[in-house]
Amino acid sequence: AQSVTQLGSHVSVSEGALVLLRCNYSSSVPPYLFWYVQYPNQGLQLLLKYTTGATLVKGINGFEAEFKKSETSFHLTKPSAHMSDAAEYFCAVSEAGRRALTFGSGTRLQVQP
Amino acid sequence: NAGVMQNPRHLVRRRGQEARLRCSPMKGHSHVYWYRQLPEEGLKFMVYLQKENIIDESGMPKERFSAEFPKEGPSILRIQQVVRGDSAAYFCASSGGEGNEQYFGPGTRLTVT
Numbered sequence: 001a002q003s004v005t006q007l008g009s010h011v012s013v014s015e016g017a018l019v020l021l022r023c024n025y026s027s028s029v030p031p032y033l034f035w036y037v038q039y040p041n042q043g044l045q046l047l048l049k050y051t052t053g054a055t056l057v058k059g060i061n062g063f064e065a066e067f068k069k070s071e072t073s074f075h076l077t078k079p080s081a082h083m084s085d086a087a088e089y090f091c092a093v094s095e096a097g098r099r100a101l102t103f104g105s106g107t108r109l110q111v112q113p
Numbered sequence: 114n115a116g117v118m119q120n121p122r123h124l125v126r127r128r129g130q131e132a133r134l135r136c137s138p139m140k141g142h143s144h145v146y147w148y149r150q151l152p153e154e155g156l157k158f159m160v161y162l163q164k165e166n167i168i169d170e171s172g173m174p175k176e177r178f179s180a181e182f183p184k185e186g187p188s189i190l191r192i193q194q195v196v197r198g199d200s201a202a203y204f205c206a207s208s209g210g211e212g213n214e215q216y217f218g219p220g221t222r223l224t225v226t
Contacts, residue, residue: 004155036217043117043204043217044156090155099144099208100169101215103155 002027004091006104014112019063019078021107023091026072033074034092034101035065044090050074061085086111115140117207117218118187125224132192132199134221138207145188146215147180150202162188195225 007022025031032051036044048059055067065076074091088108092101118137126132138145143164148156161169162182173180177195182188192199202222206215 041219041222043219044206046214046216049214092156098169099146099161099215100158100172101146101148101156102158103148105155 002031002093002095002102004093004102004104006089006091006107008107009105010108010110012110012112013081015083016080019076019081019085019109021076021089021091021109023065023074023076023104024072025074025091025093027093027095029095031093031095033065033067034094035059035063035074035076036090036092036103038088038090038106040087047076047089081109081111083111083113085109117205117216119203119205119218119221121221122219123222123224125226126195127226128196129194132195132223134190134192134203134205134223136188136190136205136207136218138188138205139216142207142209142216144208145182146206146208147188147190148204148206150204150220152201156204159190192223195223197225199223200225 003026005024034049035047038044047063048057050057050067058064063078088106090106091104094101145162147159150156158172160173160180177193179191202220204220205218208215
């Protein structure tokens with residue numbers, strides 16, 4: 001069975017600072033990996049995804065993530081935080097051939113002025 | 114191109130009543146997924162459907178919950194005899210025939226009083 005662990009349920013950064021949100025997964029087969037963002041009272045929006053190929057994936061709003069198989073990690077980063085980045089971020093995994101997504105418990109990002 | 118639509122956005126039911134949640138996938142998408150988000154938790158997969166077929170219902174509670182995706186019309190998630198523990202946000206997602214990228218609707222927030 002696959003699982004997703006997001007370290008840190010709350011992360012606070014200053015505007016302009018580096019954003020690092022951690023995600024580790026366990027999967028018995030090579031996974032597909034995703035990061036979603038959720039703004040209050042809204043649905044989830046896909047930030048980026050990894051399926052195959054290049055391990056550094058660039059997404060929307062300046063976010064990127066790197067798939068590290070040896071560390072079973074898919075951490076999300078952004079060089080410079082903006083106030084509008086304040087939201088909840090979810091890492092998710094699916095196994096090739098199975099469409100159901102398994103989500104982590106989420107990390108709430110606060111951006112301080 | 115309209116996104117995934119869900120209605121109602123908010124639903125209040127008394128214990129023992131039935132709740133019907135509707136989801137219209139994105140245009141051209143024939144795969145629908147339902148997820149449940151309990152307060153302060155990540156999303157949990159419930160069921161995956163294609164037109165007129167349930168493909169994966171491994172996350173559905175064994176009793177009171179059912180889902181359908183008829184040939185015509187929206188997908189319906191039905192909860193019979195609701196209990197307070199059913200209070201949650203229910204999200205629908207859809208995808209096309211290729212890839213695992215799922216697009217989420219805004220969710221239906223069910224409150225059971």
